[in-house]
Amino acid sequence: MTDASEQPPDGGGRRRGRRSRARADFDRARADFDQANERIKQRTGRDLIGAILIGLVIGAAVLLSLLIWKPVFILFVLAAAGTGIFEIGRALQAGGRRIDLIPQLIGMLAMVASAWFLPLWQHWVVVCGAVVLIVLWRVVAGVVERTRGGGAPWQDVLAGVLVQLYVPFTASLAIILLRQESGELWVLAFIILAIVADTAAYATGLTLGKHPMAPRVSPKKTWEGFGGAVVGAVVAGILLSAFMLGLPWASGIIFGLVILFTATIGDLGESMIKRDLGIKDMSSWLPGHGGVLDRLDSILPSAGAALALYYLLTPLVTR
Template sequence: MTDSPDDASVSPRTRREAARRDRTVAPGAATGRAAGRDPLEHAREHLELARGHARDHLGHAREQFEATNERIKQRTGRDLLLAILTGLLLGALVLASLLFVKWTFVILAVAAAGLATFELVRALQTGGRRIDVVPQLVAVPLILLPAFASAHWLHWTALFGAVFLIVVWRLLVQMAARDGRTYGDVFADVLASGLVPVYVSLLASLALALLRQPEGEWWVLAFLITAIAADTGAYAAGLAFGRHAMAPRISPKKTWEGFAGAALAALAAGALLAEFLLGLPWWSGLVFGAVILATATVGDLGESMLKRDLGIKDMSSWLPGHGGVLDRLDSILLSAAAAYALHGVLAPLGGL
């Protein structure tokens, strides 16, 4: 057994060499110790380390997304994530109904028109108008179903019958109330009551009348895609480049830059859909896209003006990230009428 030399008797050079030997031996010793460990435990440690890094990256990405989403929400008033998820779900339902069973699209259309009618009636009631919910909801299937299942004359007869029912109901209820309401207010109530089914149910029924045509499901799908493309293009371009307000007194967040994005998206969608979906010349798709762009924009601005007059932001909160059902149908309803008219004009070009 050899005694260790006293530190004072060891030269500095000897101490440096000993330290160098320790640094050289240590990694090998550590490797030996690591090699002697359980491989499963070693793999578990690496897995936990990888999980920690993944959690850190996901947490950072989530924080960045939430911050971006919050900025978008403050600027546009919409929750981007909820809007995307809701839009994808609704789009999948509509697409499946059009491609597989037409009657399921009819059911969806009647349900959507019924909810939109209920929203509009409630909004007008908060604005001081007296409108009766029951006849308005009865009128929805009364107008929509004949548009798909019957001849044109029955469709229009059902429309006039529904409006007559709504107007007479309102007058009888007003007569029974005896509340001293002025003639001007009564006339405004009757006029608003009669316009509700024309705005919602009649325009929605034209989409079903289009669906009833030969290969009508493709035309319905085409105008829906074009209207959605215009709305998406307006949203993206307005968010990225929006500087100049389009109609500040009606809708302050709509910009000319957004309208330009909507125009590009609608024209591109129209040309592609005409060529590959409808079997029409590509230039007819430009006409289709331009008309749908115009009606979608007018419909959107029209509903915005109505909400501004009523002092509300959304018709309801039934669709997360979108507001109400009518808030999603505002650009589609008027576009349905335009698409129905365009079918009569452009469909004969399919053989060219």
């Protein structure tokens, strides 16, 4: 008779052993990923997992709003622009500037509405009216307050105009592009292009970056990352032009390089503002990204460029 201790383990024991090994493998893989994520976070200051999840949610919302019924995208623009105004306004207020949020929001609503409903020349009238409202509101508020704490009043006026032109005005240009024939595809294309350029710059800079591009403005941006962004933008521009917009593939090179230029200028411009204010992010509302405006810094300035390219390149549409 065979001793019980010499009998092979039963099926349940083998299953428990496999589960234990699988759990141990999963725990090791998770630990390795957490370590890699922590190294990336230490180098870039971003939570990779949070950034990916938030990015996917925002991307899905934008995609659905553009492809299902494009007027829904206007609500997305209003929410993003309103949050952006609040973020940069609060940051400037912390830096000593007086930003009046009520006229800023009124101007935003007027610009977005006119961009969708009014002819282009009338939209420009509304833009000028919004700027005048910002200036007059601040001047009258300064007279009523009868006091100034640091700096000259004209600095507050300029700061208020900057907010209005930087956020709602550029957002309204995206609405003007949206209302054009196949405008939803153009809006989607330039947003994708700006994201691809930013992602390519991030990935290339993280792996190969050694030479700072603008150390006084944004120390973590490198020329190697910019080179990766050029390649990514040109490839994405060609693919988007040929397969989404119906343009000759060669026009995609122009599309990619122009949007890359405006996206880079927007990114560096916001970095300069944040560096001047002594802050890292406009807010912490989006885990892994910072604030809403930190994700729109390359997209907002690209809206005007995309609108200009629409008028320039649509005569070349092949379908």
